[in-house]
Amino acid sequence: MKHETARPSVIPSVHGFSPGFAALGLEARLLATLDQLGYEEPTPIQREAIPPLLAGKDVLGQAATGTGKTAAFALPLLQRLAQGAKAQPASLILVPTRELAVQVGDAVKRYGKELRTSVLTLYGGQAMEPQLHALKRGVDVVVATPGRALDHIRRQSLKLSQVRVVVLDEADEMLDMGFADDLDAILEQTPAVKQTALFSATMPARIKSIAQRHLNHPVEITIAKEPVKVGTAPRVQQTAYIVARPYRGAALVRVLDMAGPKSALVFCRTRVEVDDVTALLNGRGYRAEALHGGMSQPQRDRVLQAFRVGQTNLLVATDVAARGLDIPHVSHVINFDLPSSAEIYVHRIGRTGRAGREGAAMTVLDPREERLLRSIERLTNAKVTVAPVPLAADLLAKRLERTRAAVQEAMQTEDLGGFRGVVEAMAASHDPITIAAAAMKLVFRAQGGDRVEEDIPALPVRRPGFNQTMRTMPRPSSRTGDRDRAEPSRLSKRPPGRPDRERPNAGMVRVYVGTGHQAGIRPGDLVGAITNEAKVHSKVLGDIEILDRFSLIEVPEAMAPTIIDRLGRARIKGHRVPVRLFREERDIR
Numbered sequence: 047m048k049h050e051t052a053r054p055s056v057i058p059s060v061h062g063f064s065p066g067f068a069a070l071g072l073e074a075r076l077l078a079t080l081d082q083l084g085y086e087e088p089t090p091i092q093r094e095a096i097p098p099l100l101a102g103k104d105v106l107g108q109a110a111t112g113t114g115k116t117a118a119f120a121l122p123l124l125q126r127l128a129q130g131a132k133a134q135p136a137s138l139i140l141v142p143t144r145e146l147a148v149q150v151g152d153a154v155k156r157y158g159k160e161l162r163t164s165v166l167t168l169y170g171g172q173a174m175e176p177q178l179h180a181l182k183r184g185v186d187v188v189v190a191t192p193g194r195a196l197d198h199i200r201r202q203s204l205k206l207s208q209v210r211v212v213v214l215d216e217a218d219e220m221l222d223m224g225f226a227d228d229l230d231a232i233l234e235q236t237p238a239v240k241q242t243a244l245f246s247a248t249m250p251a252r253i254k255s256i257a258q259r260h261l262n263h264p265v266e267i268t269i270a271k272e273p274v275k276v277g278t279a280p281r282v283q284q285t286a287y288i289v290a291r292p293y294r295g296a297a298l299v300r301v302l303d304m305a306g307p308k309s310a311l312v313f314c315r316t317r318v319e320v321d322d323v324t325a326l327l328n329g330r331g332y333r334a335e336a337l338h339g340g341m342s343q344p345q346r347d348r349v350l351q352a353f354r355v356g357q358t359n360l361l362v363a364t365d366v367a368a369r370g371l372d373i374p375h376v377s378h379v380i381n382f383d384l385p386s387s388a389e390i391y392v393h394r395i396g397r398t399g400r401a402g403r404e405g406a407a408m409t410v411l412d413p414r415e416e417r418l419l420r421s422i423e424r425l426t427n428a429k430v431t432v433a434p435v436p437l438a439a440d441l442l443a444k445r446l447e448r449t450r451a452a453v454q455e456a457m458q459t460e461d462l463g464g465f466r467g468v469v470e471a472m473a474a475s476h477d478p479i480t481i482a483a484a485a486m487k488l489v490f491r492a493q494g495g496d497r498v499e500e501d502i503p504a505l506p507v508r509r510p511g512f513n514q515t516m517r518t519m520p521r522p523s524s525r526t527g528d529r530d531r532a533e534p535s536r537l538s539k540r541p542p543g544r545p546d547r548e549r550p551n552a553g554m555v556r557v558y559v560g561t562g563h564q565a566g567i568r569p570g571d572l573v574g575a576i577t578n579e580a581k582v583h584s585k586v587l588g589d590i591e592i593l594d595r596f597s598l599i600e601v602p603e604a605m606a607p608t609i610i611d612r613l614g615r616a617r618i619k620g621h622r623v624p625v626r627l628f629r630e631e632r633d634i635r
């Protein structure tokens with residue numbers, strides 16, 4: 047394995063490299079990029095997967111979103127491409143959804159910035175022309191959903207004969223979406239000699255069979271199979287709030303505002319996040335200080351001292367910076383993102399609930415990380431309650447309650463001498479309750495209670511064991527490939543073209559989309575369009591039925607207006623189609 051030493055000319059001088067990443071054999075330009083991104087050390091999957099991938103081996107990795115698996119395959123891929131001759135494209139990364147294609151494409155671009163690697167993201171619903179243009183110009187890495195990749199292969203605009211590295215990301219989800227045949231068809235187009243990596247959150251037999259067919263003596267990596275030793279379990283109440291990525295900051299502030307902690311630790315993954323979150327919290331009136339690996343020892347000492355004496359009430363830290371530090375007991379630990387492993391989670395929450403005292407651990411996470419949360423729960427034998435982010439009205443009620451408690455305490459502990467006279471004098475001509483209410487209002491306002499708050503869009507909590515199902519109606523010429531087998535066979539006898547279920551699930555409504563089998567629509571097209579256009583996560587969607595001329599998508603009632611509005615203005619497979627609430631009688635005829 048090649049192990050390059052850092053070249054001083056490209057090293058940013060401030061922080062220096064993380065020995066953790068350098069020890070894995072990554073080259074200087076990638077190390078510089080990771081440093082700029084504020085990554086302090088590799089996550090477990092990165093530690094395991096990067097060396098064999100750099101050595102050119104195939105890898106079969108079991109890892110969920112949130113473990114850092116994108117960098118685990120992207121960094122070695124970028125380094126190997128940079129070392130070899132340019133081919134167009136030299137690498138293909140397949141992902142199940144548009145949303146993920148965009149996310150992975152952005153990540154690969156970010157990691158490959160210094161290497162000047164060109165990355166193209168291809169997914170359905172995008173206009174074809176720009177894609178064709180970009181493919182003609184040539185790119186190093188293509189990130190694509192299987193459907194769109196196959197479209198391009200058929201048009202001969204995507205040629206895979208020079209591909210050296212193939213990645214199948216979230217392979218289980220691709221199979222769940224019925225892409226098994228497409229994957230085989232795509233992989234057939236790639237050279238026999240190449241490197242292949244397959245990542246999947248679960249390893250059912252179907253994944254093993256794909257691995258057997260397409261991977262060559264893969265190194266198998268499973269992260270976090272062993273339960274984590276928790277020691278004497280701290281009495282920590284653990285809560286998780288699942289919010290879409292853009293609302294993470296707002297959710298963090300809401301959770302903090304509700305908890306009103308005297309002192310709390312907020313954990314982030316990267317130095318950059320630590321700085322951003324610190325600025326956000328200071329802007330909201332907290333006294334927050336950053337603690338990360340990019341700081342000098344005297345700086346860290348000063349920050350810790352300020353926290354100890356109560357000059358600051360929030361410490362925002364990376365795991366590396368907090369490790370080994372004698373941080374005093376805190377009542378709350380807040381994870382601004384789930385950590386990448388169960389070990390780190392346990393380490394973080396161990397900062398509260400010490401010495402028999404009660405503590406609270408709260409985690410704000412992305413819907414895609416719910417699987418990782420469940421695995422952490424399992425490995426630590428802990429119960430993490432998923433709760434909705436408190437509403438603006440909840441916060442208002444909490445603030446009123448705080449004002450009431452402050453006034454009540456003052457009644458018992460303060461010397462009210464002079465004030466009593468003032469109230470008595472006022473009471474001669476005013477109602478005493480009105481006087482008290484006005485005084486309370488002033489206290490409330492002085493405490494910032496009248497600050498206007500907005501609700502954070504909710505994602506419905508998934509019921510345990512609840513699995514989203516995707517169904518399509520059988521087509522007359524239905525193939526009996528994996529795509530069809532992947533779909534639950536709960537299809538009842540019904541008149542042709544009629545949906546097979548009379549009622550949506552509780553809390554859900556059905557949205558009518560005026561396109562179906564005849565236009566070649568597949569579940570992925572609809573899921574992709576919704577996640578992309580309405581910025582709604584695919585997990586919140588219920589059953590999907592595709593009929594000849596229209597499709598029905600079950601969505602949470604509260605989200606239906608937004609979804610209908612956005613989807614109605616979007617293009618599905620290049621066309622505008624009618625979208626509305628499904629009204630059984632009218633639509634079936």
Ligand code: AMP
Pocket residue numbers: 084085086087088089092110111112113114115116117315316
């Ligand atoms: P992934 O599991 O690939 O979706 O990554 C989850 C998140 O972790 C992304 O936001 C990455 O930017 C971040 N991340 C990945 N690796 C590291 C690392 N070594 N240190 C800090 N953050 C990381």
